[in-house]
Amino acid sequence: MPVLARYTIKTALVHLALALVIGLALAAQSVFQLPAFIATLRPVFLHLLIVGWLTQLIFGVATWMFPKYSKEQPRGNPQLGWTVYLLLNLGLILRAIGEPLIVLQPGSIGGPSLVISALLQVTAGWLFIITIWPRVKER
Amino acid sequence: MPRLSVWMIRAALTHLGIGFLFGGLMLANKGVPFEPSLWRLLPVHIDLLLIGWLLQLAMGVAFWIAPRFSDRPRYGRAWLVWAAFILLNSGVLLNAWGDWSGTPVATFIGWCCILSAGLCFVIHLVPRIKPLAIT
């Protein structure tokens, strides 16, 4: 398994663990009267699970197992692959920080951090499509 | 990778690109509000990514890697998966349009298409879930 795929899949596992912890906190909030801000983490929980875990796992496995791009560059341009990895994860971290911040401290850096998070994640998604598209081919 | 998987996976990637874009627009608008009507993209975002991306990708990959038959046709009744491909994508588009324009009939027909796509796919795949050696 190539290094990029290993990093991607292991990071996806970290997102899975984080998402499950947040899911537990969401469920525990009303039972144990935990701080109200925990409720703002609902979209973070869902997206860590669906983007950070599921989609990132797919990115990692596709990078590893899809038909080779060429003999010289079996997995396409490696720099692009690493860029996708960094942008997606930075984007998700910024979202996890920004979502509660816009509720707890309106007008703080929470707002702009969500804008940057959006730009990073969308760019990551599109760059992934560009890198993997030529590898989706008949063998 | 068989041609049908190429079509399904490329279609799934297209849904991913558009779904992420819509998600990004909503997220940016949540951080620094600039266009309240962007929230109407939420159900479209969900349709494109859950059905168009995740479900379709799983179908495309399963058609490719599930055990094949030693006799022809090696991929089984592929026409069922072609039907699933057309139904799923028509369903997602109808759904998205229905949600966006507030036309519940379109959303309903869209879901009928998605359900039929799921059924076609299941009927196709069941006989292929078998040990490798058995035809």
Ligand code: HEM
């Ligand atoms: C496979 C990818 C994705 C899936 C399946 C997905 C699914 C969903 C779902 C189910 C919701 C509804 C959440 C709720 O009802 O609380 C949602 C909301 C949302 N998604 Fe996504 N999403 C994906 C990726 C993204 C990405 C990449 C972004 C941003 C770049 C994004 C931005 C949003 C936003 C802003 C909301 C609204 C959150 C709110 O209610 O405040 N999504 N998404």
